[in-house]
Amino acid sequence: DIQMTQSPSSLSASLGGKVTITCKASQDINKYIAWYQHKPGKGPRLLIHYTSTLQPGIPSRFSGSGSGRDYSFSISNLEPEDIATYYCLQYDNLFTFGSGTKLEIK
């Protein structure tokens, strides 16, 4: 099974600022990683798939990069509605979620 190590588990940033979350896979996942935003009481929202491809309607202040085992996800120009928990998901071999990152605004 592929394991995904996501960090940090939580972070706090200022409005207008930038944050970066990383996920490290236990093996090469060939860029098959997606990133989700999850708010309480709702289903997760797919933001990015295949490392860096934005879903339709997702603003460009969300971005992703990486290759091999190492991937990152960034949000720039933080807005209040970005408060949520973010997850990575590998889908190279079945599916494995990262442990999540809770984002708070200072």
Next chain:
Amino acid sequence: QVQLQQPGAELVRPGASVKLSCKASGYSFTSYWMNWVKQRPGQGLEWIGMIHPSDSETRLNQKFKDKATLTVDKSSSTAYMQLSSPTSEDSAVYYCARDYYGSSPAYWGQGTLVTVSA
């Protein structure tokens, strides 16, 4: 538009199986994989498995092989997940989610809160 309807909550007695439903609309039900995901209170997301409605091919997280059974009813465009012999460890929100053109889950239901309690 793609919609996945799930009951909001289910109360289950310990040891009594429960069958969760996910009614799909707005797309061709038999063309996309349907995933099931678990989230325990205060915990992260955990992938349970997926089923392709066209032929019921199923792929499971081995952790759930003795716990979850995935089925579909093509006539009603509904996917089901049965949980066997539930315990308190199965108390969680369960989401169904359709894939995005063969890749990661993109369309999600609101989730069903399962409470296992006597």
